[in-house]
Amino acid sequence: MAGAAPTPPGDMMQMHAKDVAPKADPAEAAPLLALDGIVKTFPGVRALSEVELRLYPGQVTALVGENGAGKSTIVKILTGIYQPDAGEIRLDGRPVHFPTAQDATRAGITAIHQETVLFDELSVAENIFVGHAPRTRMGLIDWPEIRRRAREILDGIGARIDPDVKLRELGIASKHLVAIARALSVDARVVIMDEPTAALSQKEIEELYELVETLKAQGKAILFISHKFDEIFRIADRYTVFRDGQFVGGGPISEVDHDGLVRMMVGRSVDAIFPARTSAPGDEVLSVEGFCHPTEFDGISFTLRRGEILGFYGLVGAGRSEFMQALFGITKASAGTIRIGGMEIRIASPADAVRNGIVYVPEDRGKQGAITALPIFQNVTLPSLARTSRKGFLRLAEEFSLARRYTERLDLRAASLDTEVGMLSGGNQQKVVVAKWLATKPRVIILDEPTKGIDIGSKAAVHEFMAELAAEGLAVIMVSSEIPEILGMSDRVIVMREGRMVAELEGDDLSPETLVRHAAGIAEGDTHA
């Protein structure tokens, strides 16, 4: 590996790429990174069968495919975490191997993962440079240099984060920016972005797009993995589609349209993304008045009726999830009343909420939604044990039948009901969480970012059953940061900003512009609702 190959040092190569990329015609440029015939099998599963992938300098290649298509596997192969069973990886035309993650990093491949491992107790700067901290001549860690470069990188991506604060103190979106900064702190030539916008608000997404443009101009080859079509068409130069571990197709993004891409991904065309709904809200189910919290939210009041889908829109950090968790009894509200069917109730714990028919499907499935080490049926029956048991004693037959009823209704895909939830894909895990709550026969279901990180096929299924639930008379609250989802699903939308309700929109008032304006606090004066 070392020495003999006439490879110029990293900095030189970057310079080289920078000089060449803009001049060369993208279609004719040689790929910076080329993968051919990559095969990877796991016990019982062929995750990748002879796939190919090309990344070009100064271009964004979107990798699309449903969950389970093999996207994460190829990323792990590229970053040295998995070794391919067969196939060839060529960097600048030369075959390379990445026996460890460090080898991949050294070759200039860096990844921004869905869940980059960061350290809550370390500072932002330490997180960015952990593992490759710059040293002084004495071999000690060069703290001033770390701080200076951390600041530089953060500024470069437009993140206004103090490099000295502990990561723990940042919100999820800022943490994501730190993860990006960390990925860029090595001199990368290939940047892999795995669902980079999943946790970001609209404004932060815009900033990320600008960042991608910056990286492109620097001649980096970018692999962009996303479920969001609008962003794929917006920022990608090329596309590659995987389906069930196979390479289906690829080429310049200009040669494909929305429908074509969906057809390649799913092998069929998905016509209407959102189910048609005839909304006929019934009696009032839930009414919330003057809900306050010392730091997270203030003065939240609204009502919710049977069969209604109420959307909650806002930027990340607007206090939507915090409010929902207070409604569900996780955090304590400092003031406010809740009425269910006209009766005032007190919710001091999730158990109280469930008993009163309020259930919550959290955004963080792995940690909060499901108990991934337990089997499917036990997850589904956990809040319903009082019904499936007799005098506190478990009755497994009842549990299996309850679990079967609700998981089949949601079209769960699993080997058996005894399978650990952790073995399922994200979309199927979400189905288990929803099945768990439906089995309690709730009156109000709160869905927090229900389709985050879920592939397009499952997404449509989630929307489908949300519509069905509403049609059956369930009152649905949906927290979402995706404007199309909010617009496509909600009867009514409450916009939150900095912990307060800033607008309640319905009918013709609902448009992407009004949502964004209210969420960002841009007063335009004329259309004041």
Next chain:
Amino acid sequence: MTTTDRHIPDRLQSPLQTRLKSWETLLLVVAVAIFIANSFASPYFLNAWNLSDATFNFTEKAMIAFAMALLIISGEIDLSVASIIALASTAMGAAVQYGAGTPELIAIGLGVGLLCGAFNGALVTGMGLPSIVVTIGTMSLFRGISYIVLGDQAYGGYPSDFAWFGRGYVWWVISFELVLFAVLAVIYAVILHKTNFGRAIYAIGNNPTGALFSGIRVARIKFILFLLTGLMSGVAAICLTSRLGSTRPSIAFGWELEIVTMVVLGGVSILGGSGSIPGVVIAAFVMGLVTFGLGLLNVPGIVMSIFIGLLLIGVIALPRLWSRMRRA
């Protein structure tokens, strides 16, 4: 609703298949092997009365180990159990000096156990402190009180009918303690494996946040588990005090480690979330047989403690190797 003709099976493996491949089965084989080895090593081993005596090596510890297993599965631990024994025994000994009879002594033993458990539980669940720190603190605290009360003295003079709990026999070689051990084993196995409460323990141990978000009353259940562990320490204190017939502040010194070893040897994950009562029962027998066998061979106590130490490290490493082997 979405209709589908695909049918998801309940299970792919029968519960029996899963059981045959389990840690408990391996442990049972080990227990039988040690039994056979012991019977070859010493001519005194295969004697009903000797074997009966050997059960006292583990019965009292195992009673606590059952409750401790539930606690560890829920993701907590109680290292103060041996000190609770000391405090409960001291309280009983003090009561004897004021003329307390057997019923009062039992009430005091159980009461002190419950109070200590409640104290631990309140600190952990009420204030959100880590149980390992809290119970290391109360481990010193509870035994410290015994030392203050007793110094280098000892309490004795327990009523003669009180002796039955530790020395009485129900039938032939079957001691009261052995019967109590068996009854408690069944009760705890039912609680853990057959009730909603037991299911909640597994849920909490695997993911406390997820359990809370599923409407489980996590703090309440953990508090109950600390209470149970305290109560079982009280029960063990009664049996041990009765058997010894006296109380010194050093009573049951170091038992917490042997109890934790027993629980972990029984296949309970020290990280919480998995384990079984049958496993702990077999582990109790294994530890009892090992100590008894070494005793018969006149192995000195210090070597035995080395052996217990190695056993603890071994059983934490083995399940990991075991699961690695099963995956391969």
